[in-house]
Amino acid sequence: MTPHAPAIAGYTYGGPEVARSPLSDADFALLQRTVLFGDEDRAALRMAAEVVGPQVEDVLDVWYGFVGSSPHLVHYFAGRDGAPDAAYLGAVRRRFGQWIRDTLAADYDRRWLDYQYEVGLRHTRHKKNQTDGVAAAADVIHLRYLIAFIVPLTVTMRPFLAKGGHGPDQVERMQQAWFKAVTLTAVLWSQPYLQPQDF
Amino acid sequence: MTPHAPAIAGYTYGGPEVARSPLSDADFALLQRTVLFGDEDRAALRMAAEVVGPQVEDVLDVWYGFVGSSPHLVHYFAGRDGAPDAAYLGAVRRRFGQWIRDTLAADYDRRWLDYQYEVGLRHTRHKKNQTDGVAAAADVIHLRYLIAFIVPLTVTMRPFLAKGGHGPDQVERMQQAWFKAVTLTAVLWSQPYLQPQDF
Numbered sequence: 001m002t003p004h005a006p007a008i009a010g011y012t013y014g015g016p017e018v019a020r021s022p023l024s025d026a027d028f029a030l031l032q033r034t035v036l037f038g039d040e041d042r043a044a045l046r047m048a049a050e051v052v053g054p055q056v057e058d059v060l061d062v063w064y065g066f067v068g069s070s071p072h073l074v075h076y077f078a079g080r081d082g083a084p085d086a087a088y089l090g091a092v093r094r095r096f097g098q099w100i101r102d103t104l105a106a107d108y109d110r111r112w113l114d115y116q117y118e119v120g121l122r123h124t125r126h127k128k129n130q131t132d133g134v135a136a137a138a139d140v141i142h143l144r145y146l147i148a149f150i151v152p153l154t155v156t157m158r159p160f161l162a163k164g165g166h167g168p169d170q171v172e173r174m175q176q177a178w179f180k181a182v183t184l185t186a187v188l189w190s191q192p193y194l195q196p197q198d199f
Numbered sequence: 200m201t202p203h204a205p206a207i208a209g210y211t212y213g214g215p216e217v218a219r220s221p222l223s224d225a226d227f228a229l230l231q232r233t234v235l236f237g238d239e240d241r242a243a244l245r246m247a248a249e250v251v252g253p254q255v256e257d258v259l260d261v262w263y264g265f266v267g268s269s270p271h272l273v274h275y276f277a278g279r280d281g282a283p284d285a286a287y288l289g290a291v292r293r294r295f296g297q298w299i300r301d302t303l304a305a306d307y308d309r310r311w312l313d314y315q316y317e318v319g320l321r322h323t324r325h326k327k328n329q330t331d332g333v334a335a336a337a338d339v340i341h342l343r344y345l346i347a348f349i350v351p352l353t354v355t356m357r358p359f360l361a362k363g364g365h366g367p368d369q370v371e372r373m374q375q376a377w378f379k380a381v382t383l384t385a386v387l388w389s390q391p392y393l394q395p396q397d398f
Contacts (some may be wrong), residue, residue: 034347148233
């Protein structure tokens with residue numbers, strides 16, 4: 001558990017029940033190189049953690065506003081009657097907020113890597129709906145939206161990063177690091193959708 | 200064929216042999232909405248086409264420099280002896296340059312969509328190596344690198360966009376539109392890797 005983690009239902013980061021990522025340390029390092037992710041980005045994310053930390057609920061308001069106003073996205077949270085499951089949306093929102101904090105604070109080590117695989121699984125038909133014990137009609141988040149979300153999760157962060165009183169260069173550095181971290185996450189969440197030899 | 204297309208081996212955009220994308224028009228429209236892609240982005244890409252058009256070979260030099268200096272990426276172009284296949288690299292490079300022009304000029308219509316599915320297929324074990332009749336040892340481009348490439352393809356474009364004499368706001372608008380178009384492309388190229396019900 002990270003120091004900031006309150007008790008969040010279904011949040012099992014670092015726990016013994018978390019799935020193990022099949023990605024080797026060497027391939028994980030190469031993947032980080034491919035998204036140009038390095039020590040400067042880790043430092044920029046640490047800076048961003050201080051700026052964004054107090055604004056996490058505001059960030060979530062923007063993201064949930066987008067999902068809530070998009071029937072094709074809110075669909076994944078709907079029961080068989082077509083109505084969005086507010087408890088399900090709320091439970092995911094709490095973990096999503098913690099994901100922001102964890103992504104900004106991460107050491108990008110094996111524990112972090114394993115948890116991304118676990119979260120990826122929870123989007124697939126292997127584990128969707130299980131964590132929250134819900135009966136949503138959709139049994140998978142289609143991967144196309146998971147990858148597409150790189151854009152809204154990236155571009156909506158800039159105004160929040162800009163509120164910390166840093167100069168434009170530092171805001172840009174934090175923004176770029178966030179973009180890389182979000183893309184890296186989307187890559188890792190896609191792994192359980194694929195045959196091992198295709199990932 | 201687009202007006203700018205010279206004769207490029209294996210480049211079949213708009214041709215009768217191109218695969219058909221299984222994505223419906225309605226789902227394609229929703230996907231564009233999810234990456235926040237709209238008319239302003241199309242206009243910004245048209246502007247970018249004028250700026251980047253004369254610099255395509257320079258952009259490719261940067262991208263191929265990155266691939267060439269990364270053994271884990273040049274690997275996909277290597278024969279069974281481990282040596283990179285220069286003819287294969289060159290053939291892909293010519294189509295990659297055309298992809299830049301097409302992405303900047305696209306109407307994002309069915310013809311464009313179908314060709315993205317075709318190009319996606321050429322990265323999978325269904326069609327890799329066939330277009331160029333090569334015997335590369337790798338029979339698939341691992342999807343993790345295809346998604347990860349959103350970052351280098353996006354961030355390396357900015358200096359080229361900045362060379363057209365436009366103000367910072369317009370450069371930023373072109374950069375954002377390019378980011379969205381690259382992400383949209385990565386999503387579509389991932390489709391043939393997946394079971395239809397998971398995409």
